[in-house]
Amino acid sequence: MASQGAPPAGVAPRRSDRSPWNWLLVVPIVVPLLVPLYNHRDPELFGWPFFYWVQLVFVALGVLSTGLVYRATRRSSADRAAARRAADAPVTRPAEQDGER
Amino acid sequence: MDGVDAVEVTIFVVFFLLVTVLGFVASRWRRGADLMHLDEWGLGGRSFGSWITWFLIGGDIYTAYTFVAVPALVFGAGAAGFFAVPYTVVVYPLIFLVVIRLWSVSHVRGFVTPADFVRSRFDSPTMALLVAITGIVATMPYIALQLVGIEAVLKTMGVTGQWPIIAAFLILAIYTYNSGLRAPALIAFVKDVLIYLTIIVAVIVIPAKLGGWGAIFGAADDTFTAAGSGGLTLAPAGQLQYATLALGSALALFLYPHSITGALAAKNRDVLKRNMSALPIYSLALGFIALLGFMAIAAGTTPVGTDANTIVPRLFQDMFPSWFAGIAFAAVGIGALVPAAIMSIAAANLFTRNIYKEYLKKDASPAQEAKVAKLASLVVKLGAVAAILLIDPQFSIDLQLIGGVIILQTLPSVAIGLYTRWLHRGALITGWVVGMTSGIVMLYNVPRIGPDGVVLREHWGGSAFSLGKLGLDTTYTVYAGFLALLVNLLVTVAVTFVLRAMNVEDGVDGTSPTDYTAEREDPSVRDLPDPLSDEPLAGPPPGSAAAPGR
Numbered sequence: 001m002a003s004q005g006a007p008p009a010g011v012a013p014r015r016s017d018r019s020p021w022n023w024l025l026v027v028p029i030v031v032p033l034l035v036p037l038y039n040h041r042d043p044e045l046f047g048w049p050f051f052y053w054v055q056l057v058f059v060a061l062g063v064l065s066t067g068l069v070y071r072a073t074r075r076s077s078a079d080r081a082a083a084r085r086a087a088d089a090p091v092t093r094p095a096e097q098d099g100e101r
Numbered sequence: 102m103d104g105v106d107a108v109e110v111t112i113f114v115v116f117f118l119l120v121t122v123l124g125f126v127a128s129r130w131r132r133g134a135d136l137m138h139l140d141e142w143g144l145g146g147r148s149f150g151s152w153i154t155w156f157l158i159g160g161d162i163y164t165a166y167t168f169v170a171v172p173a174l175v176f177g178a179g180a181a182g183f184f185a186v187p188y189t190v191v192v193y194p195l196i197f198l199v200v201i202r203l204w205s206v207s208h209v210r211g212f213v214t215p216a217d218f219v220r221s222r223f224d225s226p227t228m229a230l231l232v233a234i235t236g237i238v239a240t241m242p243y244i245a246l247q248l249v250g251i252e253a254v255l256k257t258m259g260v261t262g263q264w265p266i267i268a269a270f271l272i273l274a275i276y277t278y279n280s281g282l283r284a285p286a287l288i289a290f291v292k293d294v295l296i297y298l299t300i301i302v303a304v305i306v307i308p309a310k311l312g313g314w315g316a317i318f319g320a321a322d323d324t325f326t327a328a329g330s331g332g333l334t335l336a337p338a339g340q341l342q343y344a345t346l347a348l349g350s351a352l353a354l355f356l357y358p359h360s361i362t363g364a365l366a367a368k369n370r371d372v373l374k375r376n377m378s379a380l381p382i383y384s385l386a387l388g389f390i391a392l393l394g395f396m397a398i399a400a401g402t403t404p405v406g407t408d409a410n411t412i413v414p415r416l417f418q419d420m421f422p423s424w425f426a427g428i429a430f431a432a433v434g435i436g437a438l439v440p441a442a443i444m445s446i447a448a449a450n451l452f453t454r455n456i457y458k459e460y461l462k463k464d465a466s467p468a469q470e471a472k473v474a475k476l477a478s479l480v481v482k483l484g485a486v487a488a489i490l491l492i493d494p495q496f497s498i499d500l501q502l503i504g505g506v507i508i509l510q511t512l513p514s515v516a517i518g519l520y521t522r523w524l525h526r527g528a529l530i531t532g533w534v535v536g537m538t539s540g541i542v543m544l545y546n547v548p549r550i551g552p553d554g555v556v557l558r559e560h561w562g563g564s565a566f567s568l569g570k571l572g573l574d575t576t577y578t579v580y581a582g583f584l585a586l587l588v589n590l591l592v593t594v595a596v597t598f599v600l601r602a603m604n605v606e607d608g609v610d611g612t613s614p615t616d617y618t619a620e621r622e623d624p625s626v627r628d629l630p631d632p633l634s635d636e637p638l639a640g641p642p643p644g645s646a647a648a649p650g651r
Contacts, residue, residue, distance in 0.1 A: 025195075028190055033347065052392070062191075065194060066377050069197065
């Protein structure tokens with residue numbers, strides 16, 4: 001806890017954003033940057049050179065990876081309810097300083 | 102253009118007026134307690150859910166520049182212009198974990214701007230000032246770019262002179278002044294509906310008229326081969342530039358104050374995470390928009406005068422009936438207004454919090470602060486109007502790339518600072534100075550080269566820095582911002598080692614480790630933080646060493 005600028009009200013519990021799922025995020029970062037791998041015309045698809053259509057496939061790859069990581073690392077509703085209960089406990093809120101203004 | 106098409110102009114004006122009315126209505130929509138507070142005006146009360154956040158961040162990122170400048174670049178240079186697609190693919194996974202940390206710490210400590218964070222984290226008002234100035238300066242060309250978009254549409258419609266663009270921005274200025282962040286969030290709906298409609302129609306109608314995608318790519322290929330520059334794929338020497346530009350732009354995107362404003366307005370961390378996986382839907386649209394450049398080649402479209410930015414509006418005019426061209430133009434115009442509004446609000450927040458309140462008037466009241474922010478947003482917009490009237494950018498995309506080079510220099514303090522405090526505040530300042538200087542020197546040394554290899558302009562010709570200038574025996578070019586960032590990082594790390602070895606004081610961290618993972622339900626998270634009230638938190642941004650503890 002910092003000595004000055006203490007947190008506004010109560011303390012957040014220790015958590016971590018770490019998860020093995022996060023490694024999945026590396027794929028859509030690295031693949032689109034490997035330009036020589038897709039800097040060709042063939043194979044064409046519906047008249048589109050490879051260079052163009054494959055980069056739209058990368059968009060799908062990005063959606064898929066981030067979507068998976070989001071689903072896998074989302075907090076369960078039990079976690080959220082527990083946090084809410086903790087927040088409602090009167091002891092942890094010494095001053096309703098934001099409320100009055 | 103010989104004349105003005107009445108139908109086109111009427112439709113354009115009707116949509117524009119509709120948006121103006123929406124802007125005024127927005128001031129009453131989901132209204133919090135008091136718009137006279139900066140949080141309320143500048144962050145929309147921080148209560149936006151998934152949908153609004155999607156539209157808001159989408160409105161931030163996919164701007165008139167995507168609609169006008171990216172296809173203009175593809176029209177002129179071919180494959181190199183397609184970098185916007187990998188750029189917007191890479192950005193979301195890249196910042197997925199970073200942006201939620203920023204959200205948490207900001208909501209615990211009441212940060213409104215990236216400079217607030219830097220001041221508190223590194224206990225350095227100087228670095229915070231540098232971050233604020235960098236943000237404001239980098240945002241101006243970005244706003245100017247939006248103006249270029251509107252200008253291109255007006256030119257195409259045959260409206261000449263300078264007053265239409267001034268009038269458009271007066272409207273924008275008045276309603277952002279009134280409604281704050283609510284205005285752009287609400288009209289972002291209209292903007293997206295119009296843009297998606299235009300793209301879907303364009304992607305179906307235009308290729309059908311031109312004989313299919315094969316014919317479009319074929320025509321583009323022939324044109325590039327005949328011209329001897331550009332092409333359907335990248336020249337080997339251009340590949341490094343393509344990758345570094347995509348990565349550099351992605352790293353820069355969420356350092357821009359307006360992107361951070363959009364992200365902080367989200368309701369909770371889950372909303373942000375979900376958005377990181379939903380936002381790439383825009384990138385798909387962006388890919389098709391970029392290809393409008395090739396369609397223009399195949400259709401034999403010519404720009405108005407020598408202004409390449411008018412190529413897409415001209416294509417719409419050639420391919421669509423006037424009424425639909427009017428709708429498409431409105432999409433571009435409104436697509437410029439939304440981000441311009443968010444950008445000017447974000448720049449105004451920076452000025453108010455980190456310059457006005459920090460250096461000019463430490464005891465400013467909340468009402469004074471909100472008033473200064475509104476005035477600052479007007480000044481920023483006027484600055485952008487002036488920039489556009491005075492300079493004539495050929496490829497307007499360069500404006501954004503130059504802004505990117507500048508904003509990237511705040512990455513060590515803003516982004517790396519979210520993970521570690523190891524970098525010393527003195528080193529961050531040194532790194533910023535060296536990185537910024539080298540970035541500007543590199544930009545100065547980029548010549549603009551014409552299609553036939555003739556040097557059109559010696560300096561400020563773009564952002565592709567030739568590695569040959571460093572004495573390397575190569576024709577490869579690299580994004581100047583990427584190189585400047587590397588220099589910045591090297592200097593920052595080296596100076597940190599020195600300062601740490603010398604035991605130089607590095608201040609007190611105003612944040613605590615649990616701040617960075619705080620969830621909305623935590624007692625420490627504030628729903629509507631009010632750092633502007635007469636609470637003890639007023640004065641310097643919360644958490645700084647100078648602030649009296651509660």
